Amino acid sequence: MAEILKVNDLPVSFEVSINGKVLSGAIEIISLSVSLEVNRIASANLKISDGGAFGLENEPFSNSASSDFIPGNEITISLGYGDDRKTVFKGVIIAQRMIVRRNTSFLQVSCKDKSFKLTKSRSNTVMSDAKDDDLFSKLVSDAGLSAEIESTKKFNYPLFQYNTSDWDYIVIRAEANNLFVTTDENKVKIKAFNLSENPKFTIQADVSALEVDLEINGENTYSEFNFTSWNPKNQVTTKVSANMVDPATFGNLTAQKIAGNLAVPSLNKFTSAPLSADELNAFSKSWISKSSLTKIQGKIIIAGTSQLKPGELVGLKSFGERYEGNAFISKIEQEFSEGDWKTTVFVGLNPRWHSTLNDVEEVGALGLLPATKGSQIAKVKKIHQDPDGEYRVLIELGAFQNTSNSNELWARIAFNYASDQAGFFFFPEIGDEVLVTFINGDPRFPVITGSIYSSKQKPKFETDAENTKKAIHTKSGLAIIFNDKDKIFTIKTPGGNTVILDDKEKQVSVKDMNSNEAILNKDGIKLSSPKNIVLDAKGKISLKAVSGIEMAASGGDLEGKGLNVSLEAQVAMKAAGNASAEFSAAGQTTLKGAMVMIN
Incomplete structure (x- = not known):
């Protein structure tokens, strides 16, 4: 008791x-x-x-x-x-x-x-295959402090502390895990909410209370909590829902009762990050704890005592049925003056989340100058002669065109692939409209993240519902075209040279501006030209076929030359001339056979 x-x-x-x-x-x-x-x-x-x-x-x-x-x-x-x-x-x-x-x-x-040392410096830390309490322990230990830390669940991604103080990281991640943080006698304690435990001490109004200021407020109570994230593996959303659970151990009105009376809508939180259901569940429990603890807030001033600590429960008796029960202590203030000692006990919990504090995130541009937020529109002025040799592009920011000052900046370009002596080499055209962001919000360091079409600067093709066509077109007319509907891949030049890989017609064709053409399809390979076709090899040319080889010259002679000419037939060989035929040699001529018939 x-x-x-x-x-x-x-x-x-x-x-x-x-x-x-x-x-x-x-x-x-x-x-x-x-x-x-x-x-x-x-x-x-x-x-x-x-x-x-x-x-x-x-x-x-x-x-x-x-x-x-x-x-x-x-x-x-x-x-x-x-x-x-x-x-x-x-x-x-x-x-x-x-x-x-x-x-x-x-x-x-x-x-x-x-x-307090945990609040004084911003840090970057990445820990793989670790739990939040592992990083909590490391941060507290590195500060030379002792700790008492509740175990947390492990989620399937690294722990990432970016440009924030160790204290802010600890509190934010503690809140996300349904934990709270206290400091006492140079020791950091990170504990779970346990609202069902029995308090060690009770404040009886007519015994030790000097002043009381308690309020029931349902503005931040919810009956239902919904959290939604994105699951890239299954390409669907992950949704976790939870209902308010308030056993009414403090006062005789539950948080769900108050929320229902006020018809407070459900709390909905959305993220495109691939958060697991486990983390969303932990976060939902945090919201339930915080929401239920906002139900009754206030303070009780009593005669001085050192026996109460924040994070513990205290019993309230003789405060009326609306305010009696076990209250969560969120703050203790000790005041000593002129021989008098009073203790102020704050109960309930402020609905504010630590992550919403203004100074948690570093100021943009490191505070060196006013930072930029979001993206800006710019026009390309120049793509060469970067004075620093960094392959930047000179841009003019659209938002500054109505000023009398020059607003030209040299901007880097974010390519899909950029490596030493390798990568994409697609610079925008002069006058193109581009989208610009700024590194760390610093307006002195712009980066072009993409180019933008408009009704004035139109793409080469119009879109369709099936999104069947993709292409790369240069200003001169060089083009690479992908037709997803018919599965046709085309490379062409403005002069009429084309290479077409066509799955619809099941063929590959190459054609130049002179009407020379090569077609590869199910019937074989066809080479055609309005003029000559020359096969020239420094080695030898071999022609082989299973069914036969035909050679014909309808309007000219058929000639063949070589140091030696050898013709061999497996069965029979025939040479005939409709007008005349001649076999001759500058030297000896030999005709051999089992039988030689002349005329």
Whole structure:
């Protein structure tokens, strides 16, 4: 059974240690405050009496000048009653501030948990075959901190931290896995929401509550959650749906009841990324947890206690049936001033996601100048004589054409394939309309990502419903044409030279501007020419056929020459002349046979 928190009648006591040494009692601490919050870095502030009016002698600002409050010193703050004190903050001093007013002067000391180092630098990290908790452990360990980390599921793609702080990455991925992050005494804790556990302590309104401000708000409650991603393997969407689950352990109205009463539509999230159903399920659980915890939010101020921590549940009793039950603690504030110690307990959860904070992403163009967003339209002015020899194209941005200043920029081109002495070599024409983006949003570094057709600059062909034709056409008329409907591939020149690979007619044809033609089809190979056909080989030419070889010259002579001419018939050989026939030799002539018949 949960212990009811009670007011302690003993006097409040506190202790502050710097680098392990208890601060001198001669130093007057006017007030101190501590803040511990889910998904935030723990912090503390001290207000210390120091100095006087300017011009006083005897070192009026001795505390600010001492070695105690130098940034980097370790600090521990304990609060309690009588001699029983517990640590409420441990961290480092990050700043001191001197404030002098008409009737007072003091030193303000700001402190943070050592985990603040996780927020100070942006990093790029890729981990293959790892889980989120693996990277959490690495990032926390690299910062020299200890951690208590819940195990996460493994998804089938690398972990990728891009240009963001370690802290932002940890919190964003923790939220995506239905986890939350706390920092306490220089230790990072990453835990799962457990809203069904029994609280250790109970706040009873008529026993320890000093002030109460609680609100039921259904604006961010949903009955149903739908998440959709793209599955490239199956070329369909992956959809995960989940319903609100709120057991009403806090108040007597469930989140689903409130959402239903308000007729809040279902939450729908879409992405074209190939996220698995496992990750979408984990994300849906995060949304359910956050949505249910926004149902009741507020704060309760009680007599000071160090027993409550953010991320835990606390029982609320005697607050009325709408507000009783087990509440999730999202933040604890400790305030000590003039001998009085109060603890503010914040319950419920802000619906804000860490990924929506303004400074999570690096400012565009690295903050060197105002960044560009999206793509721009430009016209090509020049494609050669890049002054830097980087094969860039001179462009003119359309959005700047109404200005008096020159807006020409040299832009790189994103080719499909570009390699050393290899790749595509297709530069746009002068006057072409192109689409331009900018590297890291920096307007000084444009890249042409493509060319654009329009009603003024039309393509060579018109589109059809079946998208049957693709082509490459140059300005001079050189063309490569793909006809997907008839399965015809054509290469042609403006002078009439063509090569056609035709699956419809089942043939290949080559024809030049002089009507010379070669046709290859099921009937064989046909060579035709309005003039001569010459076969010229430095070696030999062999003609072979199974059915026969025919040679005919309808309008001229048939001639054959060689050092030696040899004709051999396997069965019979006949040579005949309709008018005359002659066999002669400058030397000996021989006719042989089993029988030789002349006339």
